[in-house]
Amino acid sequence: MKSKFPAPTPGRSGPRPGQSATLRMVAREAGVSASTVSRIINGTVKVSDGLKRSVEAAIAKFGFRPNAAARGLALGKTSTIGVVAQAIDSPFYGEGLRGIETGLRQRGYAPLIMSGNWRIEDEERCVQELIARGVDGIIVFAGRLSDAKLKGYAKSVPIVVTGRRLRAPRLLSMQIEDAKGSMLAVRHLLDLGHRQIAFITGSENHPDAIERLRGYTQALVEGGIDFNPNLVAVGDWHEEGGVRATLELLDSKSRFTALFCVNDQTAYGACLALYRKGLSVPHDVSVIGFDDLPSSTYRLPPLTSVRQSIGELGERSAQGILELIAGRRPRIAAPDVELMVRESTGRCPGS
Amino acid sequence: MKSKFPAPTPGRSGPRPGQSATLRMVAREAGVSASTVSRIINGTVKVSDGLKRSVEAAIAKFGFRPNAAARGLALGKTSTIGVVAQAIDSPFYGEGLRGIETGLRQRGYAPLIMSGNWRIEDEERCVQELIARGVDGIIVFAGRLSDAKLKGYAKSVPIVVTGRRLRAPRLLSMQIEDAKGSMLAVRHLLDLGHRQIAFITGSENHPDAIERLRGYTQALVEGGIDFNPNLVAVGDWHEEGGVRATLELLDSKSRFTALFCVNDQTAYGACLALYRKGLSVPHDVSVIGFDDLPSSTYRLPPLTSVRQSIGELGERSAQGILELIAGRRPRIAAPDVELMVRESTGRCPGS
DNA sequence: CTGAAAGCGCTTACAG
DNA sequence: CTGAAAGCGCTTACAG
Numbered sequence: 001m002k003s004k005f006p007a008p009t010p011g012r013s014g015p016r017p018g019q020s021a022t023l024r025m026v027a028r029e030a031g032v033s034a035s036t037v038s039r040i041i042n043g044t045v046k047v048s049d050g051l052k053r054s055v056e057a058a059i060a061k062f063g064f065r066p067n068a069a070a071r072g073l074a075l076g077k078t079s080t081i082g083v084v085a086q087a088i089d090s091p092f093y094g095e096g097l098r099g100i101e102t103g104l105r106q107r108g109y110a111p112l113i114m115s116g117n118w119r120i121e122d123e124e125r126c127v128q129e130l131i132a133r134g135v136d137g138i139i140v141f142a143g144r145l146s147d148a149k150l151k152g153y154a155k156s157v158p159i160v161v162t163g164r165r166l167r168a169p170r171l172l173s174m175q176i177e178d179a180k181g182s183m184l185a186v187r188h189l190l191d192l193g194h195r196q197i198a199f200i201t202g203s204e205n206h207p208d209a210i211e212r213l214r215g216y217t218q219a220l221v222e223g224g225i226d227f228n229p230n231l232v233a234v235g236d237w238h239e240e241g242g243v244r245a246t247l248e249l250l251d252s253k254s255r256f257t258a259l260f261c262v263n264d265q266t267a268y269g270a271c272l273a274l275y276r277k278g279l280s281v282p283h284d285v286s287v288i289g290f291d292d293l294p295s296s297t298y299r300l301p302p303l304t305s306v307r308q309s310i311g312e313l314g315e316r317s318a319q320g321i322l323e324l325i326a327g328r329r330p331r332i333a334a335p336d337v338e339l340m341v342r343e344s345t346g347r348c349p350g351s
Numbered sequence: 352m353k354s355k356f357p358a359p360t361p362g363r364s365g366p367r368p369g370q371s372a373t374l375r376m377v378a379r380e381a382g383v384s385a386s387t388v389s390r391i392i393n394g395t396v397k398v399s400d401g402l403k404r405s406v407e408a409a410i411a412k413f414g415f416r417p418n419a420a421a422r423g424l425a426l427g428k429t430s431t432i433g434v435v436a437q438a439i440d441s442p443f444y445g446e447g448l449r450g451i452e453t454g455l456r457q458r459g460y461a462p463l464i465m466s467g468n469w470r471i472e473d474e475e476r477c478v479q480e481l482i483a484r485g486v487d488g489i490i491v492f493a494g495r496l497s498d499a500k501l502k503g504y505a506k507s508v509p510i511v512v513t514g515r516r517l518r519a520p521r522l523l524s525m526q527i528e529d530a531k532g533s534m535l536a537v538r539h540l541l542d543l544g545h546r547q548i549a550f551i552t553g554s555e556n557h558p559d560a561i562e563r564l565r566g567y568t569q570a571l572v573e574g575g576i577d578f579n580p581n582l583v584a585v586g587d588w589h590e591e592g593g594v595r596a597t598l599e600l601l602d603s604k605s606r607f608t609a610l611f612c613v614n615d616q617t618a619y620g621a622c623l624a625l626y627r628k629g630l631s632v633p634h635d636v637s638v639i640g641f642d643d644l645p646s647s648t649y650r651l652p653p654l655t656s657v658r659q660s661i662g663e664l665g666e667r668s669a670q671g672i673l674e675l676i677a678g679r680r681p682r683i684a685a686p687d688v689e690l691m692v693r694e695s696t697g698r699c700p701g702s
Numbered sequence: 703c704t705g706a707a708a709g710c711g712c713t714t715a716c717a718g
Numbered sequence: 719c720t721g722a723a724a725g726c727g728c729t730t731a732c733a734g
Contacts, residue, residue, distance in 0.1 A: 020507060022727060033705050038729060045703075065483040069423035070727035073710045078420060080463075089449040089662075091646075094440035101439060101466055110480070112431075113464055115452055129461070131371075132416035156371060239649040268649045275651050295442070298590040298619045300626050300651045311440075373711060384721045389713060396719075421711035424726045 021062035029058035041066065072134065081321055082130030082138040083113045084123055092263065092291045092310060096141055099314020107322055109136070118203070118237075120144050127153055137321040141314075144206060158324035160317045162334065163208055172320045174313065174334040178208055181306040181337035182215025183222075185260050185288045188304070188339055190223040193351030194258040194286060197225075200245040200270060202237040202262040212262050212290060230254040235266045242269020250277055257285060257348050264289035264296050264305055271299070271344070282346035292340050301343035309335040372413035380409035392417065423485065432672055433481030433489040434464045435474055443614070443642050443661060447492055450665020458673055460487070469554075469588075471495050478504055488672040492665075495558065509675035511668045513685065514559060523671045525664065525685040529559055532657040532688035533566025533611070534573075536639045539655070539690055540609045541574040544702030545637060549582040549607040551596040551617050557588075563613050563641060581605040586617045593620020601628055608636060608699050615640035615647050615656055622650070622695070633697035643691050652694035660686040 027034040032055065039045040040055050047055075058064075072078040081104055085093050100111050112135060116123035123143050130138055137158040140150065147166050153159055154171040166173040189197050199216045202209035217227050233249050235241030242261060246269065249256065259274075261267035267289030271281055281287050281301060289296060292307035312335045323330040378385040383406065390396040391406050398406075409415070423429040432455055436444050451462050463486060467474035474494050481489055488509040491501065498517050504510055505522040517524040540548050550567045553560035568578050584599050586592030593612060597620065600607065610625075612618035618640030622632055632638050632652060640647060643658035663686045674681035 023729095024727080034728080035705060035730080036703090039704090042729080044730090047703075065479075067424070067727050068484040069420045069429060070710090071729080072420035073418070073424055073712085074727080074729045076710070087449070088452060089442075089445035091440075091442045091445070094442070094445050098438070098440040098466065101464075110463065110465065110484070112461060113452075114461065115449065128416070133419040133461070239646060243649075265646070268646060271651060272649050272653075295590060295616070295619060295646065298594075298623050300622060302623075374713095375711080385712080386714080386721060387719090390720090393713080395714090398719075418711050421726090422713080424728085425711080425713045427726070 020067070021064040023064075023066065026055070026058045026062055026064050029061065030055045077136050078134050079109050080112050080133070080135045081109050081318070082127075082133070082135035083111045084116050084126045084130070084138065084140045084143060085113055086116050086118055086142050088113060088115045091265075091293050091295065093141060095294070096310040096314035096317075099311040099316075100139060100141075100318045101314075103315040103318025104322075109318075109322065111139075116143050124149070131157055137325050139317045139321055141317070142208065158321060160320045160324065162313060162317060170324055172324055172330055172332065174316065174320070174332065176208070176308055176313070176334050177337045178211035179215035179218065181290060181308065181339075182212045182260070183219040184337065184339040185290070185304075185306050186216055186219035187223070188341065188345065189258045189260065189286060189288065190219070190225075192258075192286065192345060193348035195225060195348070196231065196254070196256040197258045197260060198231040198233070198249050198254075198256040200233050200235045200242060200249075200259065200261045200266050202235060202241075202266070204234055206237075209262055216260060228254065231256055235262060235269070237263055237265060239265050239269035239272070242266035243273045244269075246270040246273035247277075258287075258345070259285055260288045260290075262290055264291045264293045264303060267296075267303055267305070267344075268299065271303075281344050284349065286345040286348075288345055296340075297342070299344070304342045304345040305340050306337055307340045308337045371418070372415040374415075374417065377406070377409045377413055377415050380412065381406045428487050429485050430460050431463050431484070431486045432460050432669070433478070433484070433486035434462045435467050435477045435481070435489065435491045435494060436464055437467050437469055437493050439464060439466045442616075442644050442646065444492060446645070447661040447665035447668075450662035450667075451490060451492075451669045452665075454666040454669025455673075460669075460673065462490075467494050475500070482508055488676050490668045490672055492668070493559070509672060511671045511675065513664060513668060521675055523675055523681050523683065525667065525671070525683065527559070527659055527664070527685050528688045529562035530566035530569065532641060532659065532690075533563045534570040535688065535690040536611050536641070536655075536657050537567055537570035538574070539692065539696065540611065540637060540639065541570070541576075543609075543637065543696060544699035545609040546576060546699070547582070547605075547607040548576075548609045548611060549584070549600050549605075551584050551586045551593060551600075551610065551612045551621060553586060553588040553592075553613040553617070555585055560613055567611060579605065582607055586613065586620070588614055588616060590616050590620035590623070593617035594624045595620075597621040597624035598628075609638070609696070610636055611639045611641075613641055615642045615644045615654060618647075618654055618656070618695075619650065622654075632695050635700065637696040637699075639696055647691075648693070650695070655693045655696040656691050657688055658691045659688045 023034045027037045114126040123145050140161040142163045151168040154168050158170045160172045162174045163176050164173045165175045233245035235245040267287050289303050289305040292305040296303040296305050316332050320330045320332045374385045378388045465477040474496050491512040493514045502519040505519050509521045511523045513525045514527050515524045516526045584596035586596040618638050640654050640656040643656040647654040647656050667683050671681045671683045
């Protein structure tokens with residue numbers, strides 16, 4: 001796009017090789033004004049078939065595509081939605097991004113995705129840059145930006161944020177039922193006769209991790225079991241943290257027959273650690289994850305997990321941001337969580 | 352960004368709430384012209400510390416961020432690179448996208464990612480839309496767009512394409528060593544004493560699949576073993592195809608002691624199918640994948656796989672497109688493949 | 703129905 | 719060193 005060529009000579013016509021065509025070139029070719037071509041393209045006017053056809057011919061001849069920057073400047077919109085993702089290469093969030101893209105494309109929008117890398121400073125930088133790029137709206141997919149910041153941003157651009165409950169103008173939040181999901185998992189374990197249920201959390205102060213821990217505790221209490229802090233270990237949302245935390249748990253004096261993990265990746269790590277120690281899943285220890293990654297169905301053994309339909313959440317986020325942009329006040333909630341029982345959980349040994 | 356407000360009254364000053372600041376507002380506040388502010392922001396001029404400070408103060412006061420569309424229009428560039436990915440939610444390509452983002456951000460560019468969904472028509476639509484949006488360059492991450500199309504696109508915008516060897520102006524291609532990777536895998540199996548080595552391919556006419564099959568065949572021949580078409584089954588790049596293909600292989604009369612899969616996801620499926628049939632990996636059958644997904648290290652057992660550093664490939668693609676844009680002719684190649692030997696492969700039983 | 707003109711917010715030769 | 723002016727390519731009241 002870098003213009004190394006002089007401006008087109010006024011009298012000249014025909015396509016300039018290597019340069020993209022402009023509205024004026026098309027207009028000259030079709031023998032009308034740029035205004036008319038613009039209106040025909042945007043369908044804001046009715047014209048004779050003949051005229052329409054000759055304009056279309058000119059467009060085709062030049063392979064004309066309206067310049068998005070110019071259009072955006074004139075219209076004050078870019079048809080682009082910024083997305084702040086935790087990680088672009090996460091098997092979990094990836095599905096959500098796909099949902100967002102799908103939901104957006106149907107209405108002529110495209111997502112501009114940036115990775116927050118699980119760091120609050122990065123998330124801020126993303127939002128700033130997205131605003132500078134003039135996106136029409138921003139979807140904050142999870143993350144830990146403060147409510148206050150989010151409300152502030154919502155003053156300059158519509159915002160959808162997932163994993164949080166928050167009320168503000170031009171902002172839609174969709175709370176994921178983390179606590180409920182945890183309760184589903186723990187109840188399932190209780191039903192199988194387990195009484196010593198360990199939990200591996202994610203990064204300690206992450207809202208999702210806090211909610212999931214809360215659900216775990218609550219289900220335990222409902223089941224008449226005291227919460228035992230020695231049965232909780234800290235992971236890092238990834239396999240490696242699952243391995244380390246499981247090893248810690250195993251080394252401590254506290255026994256457990258079931259292990260609930262803050263997400264599937266953590267559970268993968270836990271399974272490997274258990275395997276290394278000669279423990280069999282689910283014979284010796286039952287394991288449950290959270291997220292239900294596509295590959296969890298294909299683990300050995302297939303992993304029992306709490307499913308939150310992240311792809312669907314992505315699509316709803318897309319729908320939400322578009323409604324917000326249209327000036328409406330959407331009433332959209334996150335999809336329900338459900339427990340997918342597979343083969344990594346079984347009856348408590350000796351129960 | 353939708354301007355529902357009238358244009359600012361000429362005499363007015365101070366921030367307009369809910370509207371983003373413009374260069375002129377900042378200039379007025381600082382008591383200089385817009386030109387000067389622009390030059391200070393872009394560092395194309397040296398000014399006194401005092402002036403600089405007062406301009407910076409004005410910028411801070413308004414929270415000014417230059418409008419990207421306007422800037423793009425004036426400069427003829429958008430600082431955005433289009434990316435055509437096969438799938439935005441693939442655990443494999445995700446890592447590459449992250450590499451691209453990382454490589455781009457360092458130089459002030461951002462990726463606009465679109466999914467080709469493994470379909471050639473979708474890939475075309477993506478490129479078209481990306482060009483219309485005025486991206487400064489496009490990275491085609493794998494995919495099956497024809498060489499001719501690609502060359503054509505390269506006339507209007509610089510292009511980097513991976514998984515292909517292709518020479519054209521303003522185009523950089525990076526061939527992945529698929530065949531070599533396959534040979535590494537098969538040789539490893541041969542070294543372990545295996546003679547009956549099966550192969551599960553991806554979608555039949557995909558270039559990557561073809562190359563990997565070629566490497567498999569070649570290594571076999573070098574090892575003095577005849578190629579046996581009954582030992583080749585067709586998958587779909589995903590776990591499900593791996594399950595199905597393995598079951599087919601098992602049902603056929605041809606015996607095999609090792610199984611090489613076109614990618615890790617296929618291998619995951621294969622392992623599950625083997626497990627279902629009561630076969631142990633690697634005791635009864637050795638399994639090797641291709642891609643070395645992050646989670647392969649955490650499979651049970653950890654999967655032996657051919658590693659192609661897709662993240663690194665992403666970074667190099669970013670570097671390549673930026674050099675192309677700068678008018679240079681980059682000499683960048685894809686990173687080497689290497690075999691990661693883990694626990695899913697072992698000596699041939701009875702050898 | 704159609705065109706000339708102004709404007710979107712920035713950058714950058716071109717003059718002082 | 720700094721400002722006025724033109725221009726990037728489009729859209730859209732405003733006049734015919």
